[in-house]
Amino acid sequence: xxxxxxxxxxxxxxxxxxxxxxxxQRALLxxxxxxxxxxxxxxxxxxxxxPERPPASAVNVVRRYVGALRxxxxxxxxxxxxxxxxxxRPGGYLLExxxxxxxxxxxxxxxxxxxxxxxxxxxxxxxRHFVEALSAWRGPVAMGIPPSVREHAVFAEVERELVHTxxxxxxxxxxxxxxxxxxxxxxxxxxxxxxxxxxxxxxxxALATAGLQAQALDAYESVRRLxxxxxxxxxxxxxxxxxxxxxxxxxxxxGTGADRTRHATELVVPQPLVRAAQLPPGLKVFTGRRTExxxxxxxxxGATSDGTGPGSYGSGATSDDTGAGSDDTGTRSDDTETRRxxxxxxxxxxxxxxxxxxxxxDDTGTRxxxxxxTTPHRTGTPATVLISGMxxxxxxxxxxxxxxxxxxRFPDGQLYVDLRGSAPSRAPLRPEEALRAxxxxxxxxxRRIPADRGALAGLYRSLLPGRRLLLLLDDALDTEQVRPLxxxxxxxxxxxxxxxxxxxxxxxxxxxxxxDLPSAEDARALLAVRxxxxxxxxxxxxxxxxxxxxxxxxxxxxxxxxxxxxxxxxPLAAIATALRAARDSLDAFADPDGAADxxxxxxxxxxxxxxxxxxxxxxxxxxxxxxxxxxxxAALAAVPxxxxxxxxxxxxxAHLVTERTPGHYATHDLLRVFAAELGAAHDSPAERHAAGxxxxxxxxxxxxxx
Numbered sequence: 001x002x003x004x005x006x007x008x009x010x011x012x013x014x015x016x017x018x019x020x021x022x023x024x025q026r027a028l029l030x031x032x033x034x035x036x037x038x039x040x041x042x043x044x045x046x047x048x049x050x051p052e053r054p055p056a057s058a059v060n061v062v063r064r065y066v067g068a069l070r071x072x073x074x075x076x077x078x079x080x081x082x083x084x085x086x087x088x089r090p091g092g093y094l095l096e097x098x099x100x101x102x103x104x105x106x107x108x109x110x111x112x113x114x115x116x117x118x119x120x121x122x123x124x125x126x127x128r129h130f131v132e133a134l135s136a137w138r139g140p141v142a143m144g145i146p147p148s149v150r151e152h153a154v155f156a157e158v159e160r161e162l163v164h165t166x167x168x169x170x171x172x173x174x175x176x177x178x179x180x181x182x183x184x185x186x187x188x189x190x191x192x193x194x195x196x197x198x199x200x201x202x203x204x205x206a207l208a209t210a211g212l213q214a215q216a217l218d219a220y221e222s223v224r225r226l227x228x229x230x231x232x233x234x235x236x237x238x239x240x241x242x243x244x245x246x247x248x249x250x251x252x253x254x255g256t257g258a259d260r261t262r263h264a265t266e267l268v269v270p271q272p273l274v275r276a277a278q279l280p281p282g283l284k285v286f287t288g289r290r291t292e293x294x295x296x297x298x299x300x301x302g303a304t305s306d307g308t309g310p311g312s313y314g315s316g317a318t319s320d321d322t323g324a325g326s327d328d329t330g331t332r333s334d335d336t337e338t339r340r341x342x343x344x345x346x347x348x349x350x351x352x353x354x355x356x357x358x359x360x361x362d363d364t365g366t367r368x369x370x371x372x373x374t375t376p377h378r379t380g381t382p383a384t385v386l387i388s389g390m391x392x393x394x395x396x397x398x399x400x401x402x403x404x405x406x407x408x409r410f411p412d413g414q415l416y417v418d419l420r421g422s423a424p425s426r427a428p429l430r431p432e433e434a435l436r437a438x439x440x441x442x443x444x445x446x447r448r449i450p451a452d453r454g455a456l457a458g459l460y461r462s463l464l465p466g467r468r469l470l471l472l473l474d475d476a477l478d479t480e481q482v483r484p485l486x487x488x489x490x491x492x493x494x495x496x497x498x499x500x501x502x503x504x505x506x507x508x509x510x511x512x513x514x515x516d517l518p519s520a521e522d523a524r525a526l527l528a529v530r531x532x533x534x535x536x537x538x539x540x541x542x543x544x545x546x547x548x549x550x551x552x553x554x555x556x557x558x559x560x561x562x563x564x565x566x567x568x569x570x571p572l573a574a575i576a577t578a579l580r581a582a583r584d585s586l587d588a589f590a591d592p593d594g595a596a597d598x599x600x601x602x603x604x605x606x607x608x609x610x611x612x613x614x615x616x617x618x619x620x621x622x623x624x625x626x627x628x629x630x631x632x633x634a635a636l637a638a639v640p641x642x643x644x645x646x647x648x649x650x651x652x653x654a655h656l657v658t659e660r661t662p663g664h665y666a667t668h669d670l671l672r673v674f675a676a677e678l679g680a681a682h683d684s685p686a687e688r689h690a691a692g693x694x695x696x697x698x699x700x701x702x703x704x705x706x
Contacts, residue, residue, distance in 0.1 A: 001073070001085075003095070003102045005033045006162070007138025009145055011073070018072055024049050025065045027145040032086065032095035034142060034154055035509070036102045039091030044507030047479075048152050051504075056642050066093060103136040104158065111165045118168065123175035127182075130169035134185045137162055140192075153483055153508035160488045163189045163199065167465070170202040177253075179206035195230060195458035197223070198465045201242040208251035216246045231455045233448045236462070276413040276441040279472065282401045285529045288522040289398050295513055296385065296402050384486060384494045384508075388501055389515030390655035390668065391422070391601040392555025395497040396474055398515065403472050403495055410470040410493065415441055417485070421477030422499055422604040428477045431484040435460055438471075438485070457484050464489035471495070477608075479504035499605055501653040517668075520544075523552040530561035535572065542572040549579035550589075551669040556598050559589050586673055602674045605654055612643070613650045618683055619691045620657070620667050621676035628657070628665045636691050 004010040009030050011018045020026040027049055031040045046058045055061070066086060071077050073085040082088060085096055099105040114129030141158045142150055149155075166182070166189040173179045186203045193199060200223040207216035220243045224235050235243070245251055387395045407414050415438055419429045435456040439449050442463055450456055468491040476482050476498040482505060486494055496505065506512050518526065524543055528536050536543050550556035564575055582588035591597040606614060616637045620628065634644035648665055651657040657665045667675070679688055 001097070001101055003033050003036075003097055004136075004138070005030060005142050005158070006103045006107060006136045007140070008143040009033070020072070021068060022065075023146050024061075024149075025068060027142075027149040028062065028065045029069050030142045030145050030149070031154065031507075032093055033102065034104065034158055036095055036097065036105050038509075039089045039094040041092035041503070041507065043503045044092065047504045047507055048149055048154070051148060051152070056646060107133045107136050107165075108161070109133075111161075111168070114165075114172070115168060118172055123172040124178075127169060127172040127176060127178060130165060130172060131181055131185075133165060134162070134169060137185070137188065153486070153505075157509065159192050163193050163196065164490060167199060167202060170199075170206055174202070174205055174209060177209060179209040182206060183210065193461070194226065195455075195462055196465070197227070197236050197239045197462045201239045204239070204242045204246060205251055208246045209253065211253040213246060213249070216251075217243075220246070231448075231450045231459055233450070233459070275411075276415050277407075278416040278441060279403050279407060279414045279470075280400055280416060282404050283397050285526075286397060286401050287525050287529050288518055289394070289401070292398055292513060292515065293402055293405070296398075383492075384496060384505065384510040386502055386505055386510045386512045387495070387497045387515065388499065388512065388655065390553075390658075390671070391499055391605050392553050392598060393515045393517065393655075394554040395499075395515060397554075399472055399474065399495050399497045403470060406493070407470060410468045412467040412469050413442075414470040414472070416472045416474065418474050419476045419481055421475045421481070422601075422608075423475070424600050424604050428481060431481055432456055434473075434485055439463075453484065460485075461488045464492060466491075468492065473497070476500075476502065478502065479508075483508075499655055501655075503653065517552045518554065520547055520552065523547045523550070523554075523557055526554060526557050527561050527564075530558070531564045531572075535564075539572040542576040545576040546572065546579060549576065549583065553598070553668065553670055555601055556589050556670060559591060559597055584673065585677060586670065589670075598670060599674065599677075602671060605656060606674075606678065609654065609656075610650065612637075612639070613647045614678075615683075616644070616647045617651055617656055618675050618679040619688070621672055621679050627660070628667070629663055633665070638691070 002010075002012045004012070009020070009026055011020060011029070020029055028045055031045055031048060042059055042062055045062050046054045049062070050058055067080070070081070070083040070086050074083045077083045086093055087096065088094075095102075097105070099109050110129045110133035114126045114133065117123075117129060118126035140150070141155050141162075166185045169182045170179070170186055173182045183203075183206055186199065186206060190196065190199055190203065200219070204216045204220050207213070207219055220235075220239070223239065227233055227235060387399055389395050403414065417429070417434050417437060419434065420426050421428050432453040435453070436449055439456065439460060440446070444459070444463070448459075450459060464487050467489060469487060471485070471487060471492065471494045473482055473485060473494060473496045476496050478500065479502050482496055482502070496502070496510065501512075501514075502510070517523075524536065524547060527543060527546065546560055547557070550560060560575060560579070564570065564572060579588050586597075586599040586602075589598040591600075606617065609617065616633060616639075619636050620633075628648075630641050630645040630648055633648055634641040637644060637647075639647075648657060648659075652659045652665065656671060657667050660666050
């Protein structure tokens with residue numbers, strides 16, 4: 001059986017092509033094929049098939065499609081049997097197929113061998129592997145599935161792999177003087193990325209080296225007009241240099257190998273950009289997060305050491321993470337928790353990168369087929385890491401701390417963008433605003449920065465080939481805000497923080513890390529570095545109560561610590577007493593200077609909820625237990641259980657509730673207090689009483705049946 005996705009989506013059994021069924025069923029199969037070797041979560045599938053608003057039956061529809069595909073791939077398979085081809089693994093649905101059965105895997109394997117040959121000075125061998133790899137490319141990736149699905153980043157990232165491999169093939173062809181072998185693929189790649197100046201420069205060089213100087217000059221003139229029309233700019237330095245060498249007839253058919261190598265090398269070296277260094281300073285009182293920092297190191301080591309697909313080097317501070325050092329304690333990682341629309345599990349294996357490179361000398365991971373450590377290096381696909389968690393838990397501080405730790409691995413600079421996804425008084429940053437800021441930071445003159453969003457993205461992508469940049473996108477609102485900002489070039493790393501799970505970004509291959517609350521020990525350490533170890537040691541019982549009253553939330557702990565520091569004459573017991581007296585409100589955590597505090601941070605997330613989700617959140621306050629099921633939530637809000645499940649999923653995605661185990665949700669103590677405040681302000685006493693009565697009746701009924 002053969003699975004083909006580098007063109008029309010097809011499955012062949014011998015000479016027979018299988019009928020893949022309805023368009024959405026075909027699209028579903030396309031996801032595990034295009035992410036071959038990586039599991040695809042049900043939530044990720046739902047987000048791709050229904051990018052706007054999925055129907056209530058979406059998960060059931062996905063299961064029906066999966067069942068139909070299993071029986072198609074394995075005729076005679078009993079109903080509900082998982083089969084061997086499309087089983088469900090801990091991280092989602094996984095296509096079980098070998099490299100010789102999936103054209104994308106075979107392409108990656110050949111490209112990887114080509115890169116190794118190029119790295120060892122064998123351009124003829126490299127070119128042979130690259131050309132053979134690209135021979136599987138039969139047209140637009142996954143043709144035949146709905147266009148709205150094909151626009152998703154997982155398919156776009158495969159097209160970027162094809163473009164990058166074409167670039168490597170052109171470099172090898174220029175080195176060995178056989179550019180006629182790559183001309184068709186260069187033109188094909190330019191159909192996918194028509195504004196890629198680096199690719200156009202290689203086409204101009206390849207035509208001249210093949211003896212087609214007139215066509216080379218025509219190609220340059222064509223792209224010059226395209227850049228003027230679409231971007232309002234002229235050719236950049238690399239493309240202009242290629243044109244100049246054609247005019248000087250420095251690229252001719254034949255010539256010595258040394259001449260070809262010299263000219264090709266001169267032309268493919270990227271022009272320098274301004275080296276941006278925009279990372280904000282890290283907190284001087286940062287403490288803890290040891291487990292999370294180790295997890296981030298492992299995620300990137302994994303991405304650089306063995307990733308090739310969308311999950312690897314492939315695809316101002318926020319209101320909850322500023323002020324009095326809101327986001328800096330050690331917590332335990334919970335990125336293995338799975339929700340229907342949550343982050344899912346971190347993949348424990350991905351396919352090898354086509355270039356055969358790995359991590360940098362200061363990484364610790366190694367490839368199974370290499371003898372030493374490896375680093376992100378100009379090949380494969382860009383990596384994206386998503387740090388998510390509830391308001392005030394410390395996402396930004398962790399991201400900034402870790403970004404500083406790895407900054408030296410990205411010699412072309414570090415960009416920082418505050419996306420304002422949860423800013424209390426400003427609208428979220430639009431992607432085009434972010435692109436303009438990043439282009440300016442990279443040294444693009446204002447007159448060269450276009451107005452149109454597509455042109456901005458095209459210019460941004462055209463600047464990055466061959467660069468190694470670190471990009472920190474802080475406080476993202478949703479996936480669509482982030483996607484246009486993701487580098488398409490290998491060797492780049494994007495670190496995203498968000499209060500939301502951004503399952504669409506995870507479905508595209510981002511590595512997720514969901515922050516949980518710090519341990520009590522780390523919460524005390526957070527207080528100690530701010531208030532002083534001696535002061536804490538003198539009042540251990542008061543410290544324990546403060547930690548408990550703050551719910552171990554870093555933002556709350558930092559605010560209380562700031563109060564203790566500004567009032568050194570106050571015993572900590574007095575502060576604990578004040579927190580105890582205000583246990584039914586968040587007034588004790590208010591910041592008199594107007595800086596971001598707990599209530600403000602929670603409000604920024606609450607105001608983005610749909611009305612039905614906001615109502616259920618408010619009704620959660622009186623629920624007495626630590627655990628809430630969808631049936632209990634349905635009784636509480638007097639809605640169908642299916643509606644309650646969808647609403648709980650939305651609240652969990654916003655990290656306003658936590659799905660500790662499948663179907664069981666918990667609410668942080670301070671969020672429960674916040675919900676009670678909202679309920680008192682928005683819901684009548686009769687509504688709140690009725691909700692409590694519904695829940696009591698539900699509990700009585702459940703008790704009778706147990």
